[in-house]
Amino acid sequence: xxRTLSLRMRIGLAIVLALLVVLGGRLFHIQGLxxxxxxxxxxxxxxxxxxxxxxxxxxxxxxxxxxxxxxxxYDIVADPRLTGDYTVPDxxxxxxxxxxxxxxxxELATLVESDAEDVLERLTAEDTHYSTIxxxxxxxxxxxxxxxxxxxxxxxxxxxxxYPSGPVAGSIIGFVGVxxxxxxxxxxxxxxxxxxPGERIYEVGADGVRIPTATYEEIPAExxxxxxxxIDQDIQWFAQEAIAEKTSEYNAQWGNATVVDLREGREGxxxxxxxxxxxxxxxxxxxxxxxxxxxxxxxxxxxxxGGKSVTFAAALEEGVVEPESEFSVPYxxxxxxxxxxxxxxxxxxxxxxxGIYARxxxxxxxxxxxxMEEQTRYxxxxxxxxGEPMDIGLGVxxxxxxxxxxxxxxRQPLTTQFGQGYTGSVLHNVQLYQxxxxxxxxxxxxxxxxxxDPDGEEHLVTSEPERIFSSNTSQEMLKLMEGVVDYGSxxxxxxxxxxxxxxxxxxxxxxxxxxxxxxxxxxxGVAPLDDPQFVVSITVxxxxxxxxxxxxxxxxxxxxxxxxxxxDVPPSEEESGAYDGFVGERQDYPW
Amino acid sequence: xxxxxLAEPQPAEHAARRRAxxxxxxxxxxxxxxxxxxxxxxxxxxxxxxxITALAAVxxxxxxxxxxxxxxxxxxxxHRDLVHQNQALSQQVQFLESPQxxxxxxxxxxxxxxxxxxxxxxxxxxxxxxxxxxxxxxVPSSFVSAPSSLQPExxxxxxxxxxxxxxxxxxxxxxLHTLSQPSAxxxxxxxxxxxxxxxxxxxxxxxxxxxxxx
Numbered sequence: 001x002x003r004t005l006s007l008r009m010r011i012g013l014a015i016v017l018a019l020l021v022v023l024g025g026r027l028f029h030i031q032g033l034x035x036x037x038x039x040x041x042x043x044x045x046x047x048x049x050x051x052x053x054x055x056x057x058x059x060x061x062x063x064x065x066x067x068x069x070x071x072x073x074y075d076i077v078a079d080p081r082l083t084g085d086y087t088v089p090d091x092x093x094x095x096x097x098x099x100x101x102x103x104x105x106x107e108l109a110t111l112v113e114s115d116a117e118d119v120l121e122r123l124t125a126e127d128t129h130y131s132t133i134x135x136x137x138x139x140x141x142x143x144x145x146x147x148x149x150x151x152x153x154x155x156x157x158x159x160x161x162x163y164p165s166g167p168v169a170g171s172i173i174g175f176v177g178v179x180x181x182x183x184x185x186x187x188x189x190x191x192x193x194x195x196x197p198g199e200r201i202y203e204v205g206a207d208g209v210r211i212p213t214a215t216y217e218e219i220p221a222e223x224x225x226x227x228x229x230x231i232d233q234d235i236q237w238f239a240q241e242a243i244a245e246k247t248s249e250y251n252a253q254w255g256n257a258t259v260v261d262l263r264e265g266r267e268g269x270x271x272x273x274x275x276x277x278x279x280x281x282x283x284x285x286x287x288x289x290x291x292x293x294x295x296x297x298x299x300x301x302x303x304x305x306g307g308k309s310v311t312f313a314a315a316l317e318e319g320v321v322e323p324e325s326e327f328s329v330p331y332x333x334x335x336x337x338x339x340x341x342x343x344x345x346x347x348x349x350x351x352x353x354x355g356i357y358a359r360x361x362x363x364x365x366x367x368x369x370x371x372m373e374e375q376t377r378y379x380x381x382x383x384x385x386x387g388e389p390m391d392i393g394l395g396v397x398x399x400x401x402x403x404x405x406x407x408x409x410x411r412q413p414l415t416t417q418f419g420q421g422y423t424g425s426v427l428h429n430v431q432l433y434q435x436x437x438x439x440x441x442x443x444x445x446x447x448x449x450x451x452x453d454p455d456g457e458e459h460l461v462t463s464e465p466e467r468i469f470s471s472n473t474s475q476e477m478l479k480l481m482e483g484v485v486d487y488g489s490x491x492x493x494x495x496x497x498x499x500x501x502x503x504x505x506x507x508x509x510x511x512x513x514x515x516x517x518x519x520x521x522x523x524x525g526v527a528p529l530d531d532p533q534f535v536v537s538i539t540v541x542x543x544x545x546x547x548x549x550x551x552x553x554x555x556x557x558x559x560x561x562x563x564x565x566x567x568d569v570p571p572s573e574e575e576s577g578a579y580d581g582f583v584g585e586r587q588d589y590p591w
Numbered sequence: 592x593x594x595x596x597l598a599e600p601q602p603a604e605h606a607a608r609r610r611a612x613x614x615x616x617x618x619x620x621x622x623x624x625x626x627x628x629x630x631x632x633x634x635x636x637x638x639x640x641x642x643i644t645a646l647a648a649v650x651x652x653x654x655x656x657x658x659x660x661x662x663x664x665x666x667x668x669x670h671r672d673l674v675h676q677n678q679a680l681s682q683q684v685q686f687l688e689s690p691q692x693x694x695x696x697x698x699x700x701x702x703x704x705x706x707x708x709x710x711x712x713x714x715x716x717x718x719x720x721x722x723x724x725x726x727x728x729x730v731p732s733s734f735v736s737a738p739s740s741l742q743p744e745x746x747x748x749x750x751x752x753x754x755x756x757x758x759x760x761x762x763x764x765x766x767l768h769t770l771s772q773p774s775a776x777x778x779x780x781x782x783x784x785x786x787x788x789x790x791x792x793x794x795x796x797x798x799x800x801x802x803x804x805x
Contacts, residue, residue: 066685071678139675164685166738210660237690237735244734282738496707497720561707571710571719 046203047215054195056159057224059173059185061233062271062449066164068173068186068281073160074142076112076133080125082152104150108133111141123152135178136160161186167278167287168237171294172229172394172447175281183284183292185227185448188395192451195224225459226452230269235259238562239274243538246555247276250543253518256295256426257555259563260434260445260535262526268434268443268463270392271534271563296426297390297398301520301541303429304507305360305489307419311369312357312480313436314380316473320371323354323476323579329364338411340366343506343547344591355581357480358488359591360504362418369417374405377417383468384432384442386424392445393461398425420507426522430537433503433524436477437532440469478529483578487587490523492553495561497571499529502556509542518542523552527560528572536560689738694731704729 005013030038059068083101090097105120112119112134122131133153137145142155161176174184181187198221203214210216239257247255255276261269275295279287290298315321330348332341342361349355356364369377381387387402402422405413415421427445435442444463451459469477481501485493490504502525511517522539526532536559538552563569582589686692706729709722 065688069685071682072675138679139672140679143672162682162685163738164682165689166691167735168690234690237694240735241694241732245732248734278735280736280738497710565705565708573712 043203046205046211048202048204050200050202052198052200052218052221053159054197054221055223056161057193057195057226057452059193059227059229061169061229061231061236062269063232063234064228065233067169067229067231067233069162069164070159071162072139073136073158074139074155075135075158076108076137076142076145077154077156078123078131078133079129079152079154080123080131081129083123084151086149086151088149099150104148104153107148108145108150108153111144112137161281163281165233165237166282167280168233168240169229169231169273170279170281170287171275171292172231172273173281174395175279175284175292183395184281184294185229185394186281188393189227189448189451193224193227195454196222198222223454225454227448228450228452228458230261230266230271230447230449231273232259232271232566235559235563235566236272236274239272239559240276240278242555242558243274243540244276246538246552247540247543250540250545250550252276252540252544253542254290254295254299255538255540256299257539257559258296258426258430258535258537259559260430260537262434262438262532262534263567267438267441267465268445269449270445270447272559273447293396294394296430297392297394297396298425299541300399300401300423300425300428301509301539302422302507303419303424304505304520304522305419306429306432306503306505306522306524307422308357308360308365308417308505309432309436309477309481309503310380310384310386310419311365311377311417312353313384313469313473313477314372314377315353315368316476317380317469318372318376321353321368323480324352325368326583327351327353327356327364327367329356329361329367331363333363333366335366335370335414336410338414340414346589346591349589350583351581352579352583354480354483354579357503358483358486358578358581360484360489365418366414374408374413378402378405381416381422384435385428386422390425390427390431390445392427392447394447398427400424400428419505426537426539429522429524429539430535433526433535433537435468436474436481437526437535438474439471440467440474442466442468478526478532479577479579481526482529482576483581485525486576486578487581490525490553492551493523493525493556493560495527495557495564498527498564498569499572499574499576500525500527500560501529502526504552506547506550519547519550521550521552523556525556525560527564528569529577530572530574533567533569534560534563536563686738691733691735691737695733695737698730698733703727704731 029035034040056070058066058070061067083104085098085100086104087096087098089095101123102120105123106116108123109116109119114134119133122133125131136158137155145153146155163170163173172184174186174188175182176186181190186193199217199219201215201217203211203216205211239259243255243257246252257272257274258270259272261267261271273294273296275291277287277291279292284292312321316323327350328348329351331346332339334340340362342363351359351361351364353364353368356368381402386400388400390398390400392398400423402416402424403412408416408421412421431442431445434445443465446461446463448461450461453459478501481503482499483501484490484503485500490502493500493502502523504521504523506519506521508516509518509520518541520539520541521543522537524535524537526535536556538555538559540550540552543550580587687696703725706723706725707720710719711717712719
């Protein structure tokens with residue numbers, strides 16, 4: 001053996017070294033520079049990013065009872081490219097048992113309660129890799145479907161809205177469609193309810209289990225805010241029952257009962273806004289379109305005699321009349337060539353202003369209203385809210401049509417004094433009585449009490465009160481309303497132990513073809529008058545029968561009594577403060 | 592790198608001796624290598640043992656961690672199932688608590704609408720309004736229908752049974768709240784390892800096969 005390496009060895013060694021250098025270079029190229037992004041690709045293969053869905057906020061009532069919540073559901077979908085016949089291990093036989101796609105379709109159809117042929121069609125659809133077999137199945141059904149272990153059948157977790165009380169307050173809550181919220185508070189407050197989804201990033205090994213020591217990051221989801229309403233579920237239900245009964249009794253097109261809180265600190269809060277028929281948010285299609293949104297906002301109509309309250313309050317405020325001012329009230333009178341008459345024929349009476357209000361005489365109202373300028377009366381109508389849209393934060397604005405005096409026709413200067421010739425929604429009318437009952441101060445009606453953060457922090461929704469009438473006018477108006485219930489047009493509204501006041505109204509309803517072809521009947525009342533706690537409004541649209549057949553006071557009495565007892569309102573201590581309706585001793589003149 | 596260092600590995604002493612022998616032209620001088628000393632032997636065995644122990648420890652840890660991961664999967668699934676069961680039960684409670692259901696239950700128990708309550712002025716002792724006897728014909732109406740999609744899910748069991756068999760307070764709001772909270776674990780519903788549940792075919796093993804899709 002030579003002491004130095006032979007030439008052959010040297011050449012061999014050089015080749016090996018050269019190869020080593022090449023390999024080293026390649027290694028450095030791949031590992032160090034990684035121009036093809038292999039390492040990145042490997043990580044991204046292992047790396048899973050999963051969206052952590054934010055829980056949609058609940059909608060609760062003023063007492064914290066759940067009106068809308070969320071539950072875990074699954075959408076069952078199929079990839080028709082992967083479906084087909086397959087085998088499952090059968091424990092009894094101890095071997096693999098073949099299952100045809102038709103059998104799969106039948107089993108699926110039984111589980112999701114649909115048609116087997118339809119399911120088969122979806123399982124074998126061509127030109128698609130995604131077909132939905134069933135939506136919103138319960139975890140129970142989902143588990144059973146997964147136990148079939150059919151290839152190409154997957155489940156996607158979704159969150160379904162649940163409405164535990166069904167149609168109670170359905171039109172207020174609104175509903176959610178496949179692509180998102182469609183109506184009501186679900187739509188209007190969608191942003192607050194939705195929240196921010198989070199993210200979870202982790203690495204998964206080939207066996208599908210997370211690699212415990214590898215990357216793990218979590219950006220937590222921010223859940224949506226809960227929505228606390230001013231609605232009282234119990235009173236809402238009671239009012240819905242009561243108005244449905246009344247509407248059915250008169251075979252009317254629709255009815256509405258609205259209850260508003262006047263208690264201190266809760267002024268203007270809507271406790272109930274009940275329609276004769278209400279959408280069940282779980283199944284909106286089952287209900288007529290009219291009843292899918294709150295009627296108290298969507299429907300506007302002439303307030304009728306209820307509108308006389310604006311004329312009387314304005315006259316008292318302007319000082320052109322006192323409650324006991326005397327008038328000689330005929331059945332019929334002619335003003336500016338226009339003939340105006342009362343609902344029923346009667347002899348000419350010597351009455352007080354209070355009596356005119358209690359018996360709701362149009363002629364007497366004109367005698368009082370005409371003591372003011374047209375513009376003044378118009379300004380008061382505007383101040384109490386007519387002619388302006390009504391927004392209570394529900395995404396639906398109540399409409400009110402009131403033309404300025406210069407656009408009035410020949411009758412409107414007269415008719416607007418007794419609630420005709422302009423329209424308003426139920427809530428326009430309720431707002432008027434809210435301010436008359438509460439010292440003349442308008443507290444804008446609202447339905448959302450607070451947004452509640454997931455950590456429990458509350459953001460209260462507040463509104464700015466505004467004085468419209470003087471305290472004195474408000475007090476006098478309550479006494480006038482008491483006369484209506486004591487001896488006037490709504491004696492059925494009396495509640496034993498409580499001082500009750502209110503005003504009934506009937507107006508002709510405009511038909512689709514123009515002209516009037518029906519009536520809208522309403523009654524709005526306040527109790528107890530010594531310290532008003534609630535306003536209850538009852539409206540029935542197009543009841544069957546003749547003018548004068550209808551009486552809403554028993555529905556009012558039921559709902560008001562329920563509200564008074566539910567909230568432990570003590571009976572009135574004072575005697576009635578109603579003024580005499582007629583001049584002199586005798587008060588029982590015929591209608 | 593040069594060629595020279597490659598020639599170096601042999602012990603220098605040995606190489607020198609070989610060079611000497613070559614120059615003398617004599618036969619190769621064969622000599623047994625000195626035996627490894629006992630102390631060195633012990634060291635090697637020790638090192639090997641240490642290596643094996645370390646390897647075993649790493650293996651054991653790995654198996655343990657992997658198994659725990661499966662446990663986590665299983666427990667998460669169990670948690671999710673319980674959450675779902677709880678959701679179904681609380682939905683039943685909510686259904687039964689809805690005003691319509693309460694009214695219907697009351698009617699089936701023979702209850703009627705209340706008559707006006709009586710009131711007494713405590714300061715004077717006067718009866719402000721007298722109570723009346725409720726009329727047996729005053730049954731609450733049922734115009735408002737029960738929620739359509741929320742018929743109690745019988746599969747989850749009847750909430751009444753659970754209430755009977757559970758310790759008092761288990762079905763209280765606290766318990767509902769605890770169970771209905773979203774899982775804090777990394778394998779909550781909808782993530783990579785969801786989809787298995789107790790009762791799945793284990794293919795003869797004890798650990799459920801994880802699935803990627805839910």
